[in-house]
Amino acid sequence: AEATPVLKTLSNATTHFVVENKTLPIENTTDCLSTMASVCKVMLETPEYRSRFTSEETLMFCMRVMVGVIILYDHVHPVGAFSKASKIDMKGCIKVLREQPPDTVEGLLNALRFTTKHLNDESTSKQVRAMLQ
Secondary structure (H helix, E strand, O other): OOOOHHHHHHHHHHHHHHHHOOOOOHHHHHHHHHHHHHHHHHHHHOHHHHOOOOOHHHHHHHHHHHHHHHHHHHHHOOOOOOOOOOOOOHHHHHHHHHOOOHHHHHHHHHHHHHHOOOOOOOOOOHHHHHHOO
16 A cells, blocks of 8 residues: 555656656646745745745645645656756755644655655755755
């Protein structure tokens, strides 16, 4: 059984979409995912935007979306989310998660550790790997 069955299904569906629609540039999909991750990161790290969240649930939802689209990007992009070529600021995203109470984000950090494809690639910086230790 998968640790995160819904995420696995989403990853498979997104990968299938990219493979089946070769006439669409892969960047259409990866740019959308990286933009979503960036928007979530900015909303979480900017006090002016963050103060607009009226509940803890909304804050958690934003973090879950950010982690989810990072994982999807990592599965779909040829070199993944952790490469220098990635359009996702992985250090910034991990930093935002690390600034939250540990008990609220441990599951999200574990999702990045264990459901991504490219974390342990040679192209992943040692600093990013260390941030996820």
